[in-house]
Amino acid sequence: MDDLRRVRSSTTDPEEADALLREAQGRFAFSRDPGADFSFRVEQAGDDGLTVGVYRIGGEWVSDGEFDQFSVSGVFAGDYRWEMDGERDSSYGVPFLARPGHELFGHGESLSIVNVYIAPERLREVARVVYADDSIVPVFGSPRPVDLRRGRHMLQLVQVAAEFVNSGTIDDPMVRAGLSHALAVGVLECFPLTGERRARPATARSELSIHRRATRFVDDYLSLPISVGDMAAAAGASQYDLDAAFRSRTGASAVSYLRAARLAAAHADRAREPALGDDALAARWGFASTDRFRRAYDSAYGAVGDAAVESL
Structure with missing residues (x-):
């Protein structure tokens, strides 16, 4: 895993807040004077593949900019309204996806928000394992979840990620590897992929081979920060086929x-x-x-x- 980086700071100066936002994976700015009641606090941890930022922003303010990475945002208190590519919505209780190269405009007040930043390279690696397609490049058609059920699941993952940052658990490389994989899969399942592909089901013979290769990999590398995605890659299978192989032979999933x-x-x-x-x-x-x-x-x-x- 890459080295962990942490950002922990607070300020009431909008220009200092802009600098903290830039340090936190984005090119953002508060685009008008937010007023005397403005405050900004960030607790962030991560590496080159995954970063989780927990923000509390007081007062009423407007921001604009874009991210270098995919960013899933979950709002847990206050009010936040976003606009991207002509789509706009209020985000309380519903996560939204900001994509690299797509400008995001936001209007918030008394906000508690968590951003999960996933590097495009990391998301592409996970997508190629999940869909067993080495050529796939994830492209999303909308910032909104496919449906409410998947949106709620993604919001729960974002909340867990914030808990890991606040507790310091994310410092552990093994935990970070599992969290990174779970969040990437969550993004792929939650938001509408353009040209989404599914892997063909494995045969009974290939399931046996997948199961053997995956269990051998776990036996050899258990002490390292491996994830279910690593198991699938070692077995030469999609994540769907990996789970099917384990369920058919053990009655439980690969993660179990x-x-x-x-x-x-x-x-x-x-x-x-x-x-x-x-x-x-x-x-x-x-x-x-x-x-x-x-x-x-x-x-x-x-x-x-x-x-x-x-x-x-």
């Missing part, structure tokens, strides 16, 4: 297999090092938080956790 493998590795570590706590195990094996690790571990192996370790 990867998660179970990491839990098994954590369980083995605990047996070797009984004093190793949940925090260390969660960080070592790429779980988003200690609480999530503990719930998954207890479900798989019983309520062992730190309390049991302390009783030894």
Whole structure:
């Protein structure tokens, strides 16, 4: 994974806010004096493939500019109205997609907004795995979600990404790899692709081969920040075929297999090092938080956790 970069700052000066916005993957500016009640705060973390920015912007203001990357925005408080390519809408409760080379105009007030920036190269890599097509270049026909259900799912992913930034979990390369893949797939599924393609279903024989190659890859590289997309690439399959192969042979998805493998590795570590706590195990094996690790571990192996370790 690329090196992590962080931006954490706040200001009441619109020009300083413009500079922070430019540092945060975009060429944006507040295009008129937002007034005395203006405030700007940013908490951002990411690398060359994925960056997540959490913004709180006080007062009423207008901005315009464009991004170098694909940017999915989720508004969680306040009011925000956007316009791109003649389309306009209010975005509270519905994510929208800003595309490179497409100017975005925004009018906000007392805003809490999260932007997920995905590099075009990263989105293209994931699309080629998902659709098993090495020539595909994702082009989107609209900033709006395909439907409300997919929009809500994308908004949940954006919210999780913000939680990872606020908690510091995104600093872990293994977590960042999984988050990057999940968000890229979410974008491909949520927003209308031009000329969208689907891979042909795999045969029973090819499913067996896909399953074997993917599990061998996980066995060899589990300690590294691998994702389901990496499993599919190693198996020479689309993500749809990868999931089909795992479901036909195990009854569960590929991501469930990867998660179970990491839990098994954590369980083995605990047996070797009984004093190793949940925090260390969660960080070592790429779980988003200690609480999530503990719930998954207890479900798989019983309520062992730190309390049991302390009783030894």
